[in-house]
Amino acid sequence: EAEVAQSPRYKITEKSQAVAFWCDPISGHATLYWYRQILGQGPELLVQFQDESVVDDSQLPKDRFSAERLKGVDSTLKIQPAELGDSAMYLCASSPLAGTGELFFGEGSRLTVL
C-alpha cells in the first residue's frame, strides 16, 4: 500500500539552528499539506501545495518558515532559526486531485528545540 514518506522521524536541535523536513507524497497525489501538531492539540495547517504552487500559506510564519515543492512531487519544510516554541510534530499529508476529501498522512517528524 502506498504511503507518505517523511524524514527524519525525530530531530533534536538547539534554538537558532536551522532544521529541514522532507516529505514524499503518495505517487500521483497533486495536493500536499504540511501540518504542525503541538503536543496535546490537533494538527494545524501550515501550508498547502497543489502541484508546485502554494495554495494556502496563511498560517505559515514566513519570517522563519519556508516550504517548497519545486517539481510538484516531494517537498521540504525549513525552519531558520528554530525557536523553543517550534517544538512539535510536523505532519505531511497528500490527497489526489479528484478525491473524496480524505488526506493521507505520513508518520510525522517530531522536532525538539532545546
Added chain:
Amino acid sequence: AQSVTQLGSHVSVSEGALVLLRCNYSSSVPPYLFWYVQYPNQGLQLLLKYTSAATLVKGINGFEAEFKKSETSFHLTKPSAHMSDAAEYFCAVSESNFGNEKLTFGTGTRLTIIP
C-alpha cells in the same frame, strides 16, 4: 469558517463497554466530516468519513459515526471497547472543493481503556 468542537479531552471506558466520542461541527456549506486516530508518535490514520451519502458511516476497527444535521454532530461510537483502541481521536471537517481539500481538526480526545 469551518470548525469542530470535541467535547471531552479525555475519555476513559472499561474494556467491553461502549465508546462514545463527541464531535460538533460548524460549516457554512454541507460539510465532509472525518474521524482520524493517532497512536503515540505516529501520524493520523483515517477511521471513517462522511461525504454526503449515508448518514450512518461505518469505519475500520468496528467504529461508526452518525451525521446529524439538525444537531450539527458527528459522534463516534464503538459497541465494545478493546485495549487496542487506546489512542488519540481527532474529528475533522472539510468544506471540500475537490482538489482543494482543507481539513480543520478538533483538539482531540484521548481514549483510555480500563482493563
